[in-house]
Amino acid sequence: MKQYKVGRHVFLSTLGAVLFIAGLVLMLLFPDAEGILMTLPFICVGVGAGVFGGNFSSAMRNRTINKNPQLAKQAEIEAKDERNYMIRNKAKASAYNWMIFVYAAILLAFTLMQVEAYIILTLVGVYLIFIFSYVYYLLKYYKEM
């Protein structure tokens, strides 16, 4: 039976917790910091909380599944189930459609607000990455299927 990884998630969640605490400590130690030190604690807190939360929940989930073989089998079926797979893909596709429209609206709003050009250009660049990756995968799957 497949054993789900626990150790790696425990290690990463510990790393996340350390990063989170380090961020808080930096905030307290350097309240008047400037430049990179001003934003670093917030990045540490944000990334640390995310890494800790994601990996801690995965570690707990995998530990429970490993202790219960029936639950493990059910989890494997749920993960491989073709309907679930299709649902996940459809949800991703819908989210992508929404993202494209919302992103375009934000671009338009920023332009109307006369936000600085480099910010607009960065956003346009990111928008184009989405579009080009879409076309890339269209062509890739067009050739494959």
Place this chain on the structure above:
Amino acid sequence: MLDIFFVSAILTMSGALSIKRGYGELKNRLEEIRKLNDIRQEDLAAALEVSRQTIGSLENGRYNPSIILAFKIARYFGMSIEEIFIYEEEQGNETV
């Protein structure tokens, strides 16, 4: 051909192109056959290695199975796919 592909891709992205897929309707006798064989949804799902919800959705006609799952179902009951799944052409389409 590539140009047409790009244009259609862009139109699809903008939602301007709406192509109605001319597929017919796929019905099935799964619920009837399962009950005839006195099998619970849970047991059928476990045997086919799919979730119970998938079996429920198949029986309600909300979800059409992949050809692989259709084969698995047919083999499980010792029947042919056509005996379980019935494909109906859309009205107005020519039957092949």
